[in-house]
Amino acid sequence: MKYNHSIIEKKWQNIWEEKKVFKVEKDNKKPKYYCLEMFPYPSGKIHMGHVRNYAIGDVISRYKFMQGFNVIHPMGWDAFGLPAENAAIKNKVHPAKWTYSNIENMKVQLKKMGLSYDWDREIATCDPEYYKWEQMIFLQMYEKGLVYRKKSLQNWCNDCHTVLANEQVEDGKCWRCGEEVTKKEINSWYFKITDYAEELLDYTYKLPGWPEKVLIMQRNWIGKSYGAEVNFKVENEDIDITVFTTRPDTLYGATFMLLAPEHHLSKELIKGTEYECEGLKFIESILAEDKVSRMADDKEKKGFFTGKYATNPLTGYRMPIYIANYILMDYGTGAVMAVPAHDQRDFEFARKYNLKIIIVIKPNDRDLDPETMTEAYAESGVMVNSDKFNGMDSEKVKTDIIDYLESLGIGKRAVNYRLKDWGISRQRYWGAPIPIIYCDYCGIVPVPYEDLPVKLPIDVEFTGIGNPLDKSESFVNVKCPKCGKMAKRETDTMDTFVESSWYFLRYCSPKLDTAPFDKDEVDYWMPVDQYIGGVEHAILHLLYSRFYTKVLRDLGYLKFDEPFQRLLTQGMVCKETYRCEEHDWLYPEEVENGKCKLCGKDVEVGRVEKMSKSKKNVVDPDNLIDEYGADTARLFSLFASPPEKDLEWNEQGVEGCFRFLGRVWRIVDKNVDLFKTELPTTGEETKVVKDILYFMHSTIKKVTNDIEKYQLNTAVAAIMEYSNNLIDIEPLVKSDYEKYCYRNAIENLIIMLAPFTPHIAEEMWNITGHEDLVSLSLWPSFDEKYTIKDEIVIAVQINGKVRGEILIQRGMAEAEVLKMAKNNEKVAKYLADKVLVKEIYVKDKLVSLVVK
């Protein structure tokens, strides 16, 4: 019989589905294992990144399953989002219809991969039964003061009548219509993630199962820094300017003040003065720039003098106050004390506007001259010009100065975070409605719990201009729950990251209609033991989920602090690219003998890059699975590189995996009779028996350890090596007991393949006469004693170079081994006429001889 993947795969997928093999229930008698892969956005088609992600997760799941864990392995759809709405505008299909039909398509594709999902737990976040609970949690957070509404400046397109994300602003213009983007003060809802900044940071040191890289990224994102808040009085005004600084040691050198253009004092200080007109123009011009160009690397520092002065509280220096383009409203207080001698940016600013530079820290070995210095001295050193702190070490003096400021009542110790509260308002239709009502009489009124869900209305039109919800009469007009008068509904929807911040909890009881999730179920299943997904979510999704988990804990829902015990961030799937001068990126089939088929010009074999449509280097999983089968597709994506590294797609490598499966198939097919014969379970321990047992046990050991360490590529390599060994030894298998051992070895080969290539494994398991499913078999264990060989070959080195090999008995006495080594023919040659200076024996490993 030949290996026919298409028949086999369909057959076993049906059997798994009929028998509900992967359906799980809570079972207190069994240890649980929660294996989760990041759920996909239903774009309509799966791509290679999905294949890789889900293949990795499926190996882990199936392996844990075979080890006797009660494995929950769910799948669902991150179904809200902009593409559905864009499709609605373009093709006049309702986003729901578009989304659900995409889900259907992708589900078919995923099923063709043979993944061990419990499809009964499937969820789609656009289902009112899902977002209903999200709205409820929103209200509970609101009650707890974790949600608030605030006005802030946002990108606004006057033509499309909508807020734009930073990514949607191209060259200061709207990505869709090209209209100049302006800033507008918009009311938005925020989650108070900053309340959890400290805990989120703290726990990055308590997640040993996470990649250090991701933890560092999160720490940087949270951006905690220690320093001081200092108040500066504005001359002749009853105004204080508060700044945050991490360098209180430079306070004596602060010679001017800087305000962000967005800072309320920027406008206030110039109000009604001769500076007002030009100052406002300056502010406008800075705000008009989009964030990218304003923050550009070599951006020239620009400032506007407000005509006002502040007083340095320690020196009394009269500090001119400027509005400056490089001051960020998002960081600290949006106001900065400038110390040109010790900060490069302030230095450049001072040089440009001719401002005073006072040196307050000098290096140990030289003096600085403010007149001639060409750059700021930002390092630590010895304090000068700093009154009673002179001569002290600038690092050590930081806390002393803060103490001093506190004693004078003009400043205090402060911690600052870069992390900002999470703005969740989106002026979009295809998202979960924010359950709030605005009443002219009662103000902001939360939707009563019994009125949830606030469903998305159907009577909407998708024109691409503004938020369709604004124009839905049935949705907007609502009675105030408090006073009963007519009021208006909030038409913003929630950021889609909100749905993905808790979906892993909903999987525990996906159909529950009385609460977001069942507490007992969550107590049993959570936290997720292994989470797998792309590193592109290293910050946002993973940080939000951590935040949400802590919020739900504080709302009394959860008993744990962190959602994901272990995290695996898989690398991208890449492929070679081709480029031609004339036609830019080319498909592989447009290249012939290194020339472009379209124009005949030389083709540049481009770099290996992430698969993308624009670079014409994508491989369609559907075609791949049709051609080679899901088992081959899975095997190649696991074998070609370690999970966390980028994977280079290579057609010939795929064929190699396909051929390997063919080889395995043939060993089994050829030896199928062994399984129909009665064979003795004991017998003479021949060399063949010992070898088979050695291969088998050492492979089980290697594969088990590798899977535990997520080194799936080497686990596959070990199975390949094992099958090669079984092929080699097959002609030597003679006695019945040898046959018994060989049969056993083949069984273990099939079992070990099951998590990686489950269809072919099931089929081979079946044709070898097994009536149960290999997917339900127990993962084999190994006996250490068989993994050790009695006879071993060790190397003999002379002056560090390998000069010979000797065969020894394991555990042989040192003296005897050394004697053998020296007597070895090849070695003896090197010893002649030389003086033996040193002899080293590393037990059962090597002999090292040093001669002169």
Added chain:
RNA sequence: GCGAGUGUGGCGGAAUUGGUAGACGCGCUAGACUUAGGAUCUAGUGCCACAAGCGUGGGGGUUCGAGUCCCUCCACUCGCACCA
């Protein structure tokens, strides 16, 4: 600029504590077989002036012994980036 990481044959990639570098796969070379298959099987395959010598980005060091440890330089990738 800051932070993290990577660098090993023609290619993807292996190498517990420092202990025979190149597992496994691809590719390549030669051969066998054929019921011509997506074949399959056997042998070989780091480099080279082939008994020697050289080889894990370059240079130095520690060691009997270094891909692995230390110093130094270089290249590339990713993340953050006017963070006060």
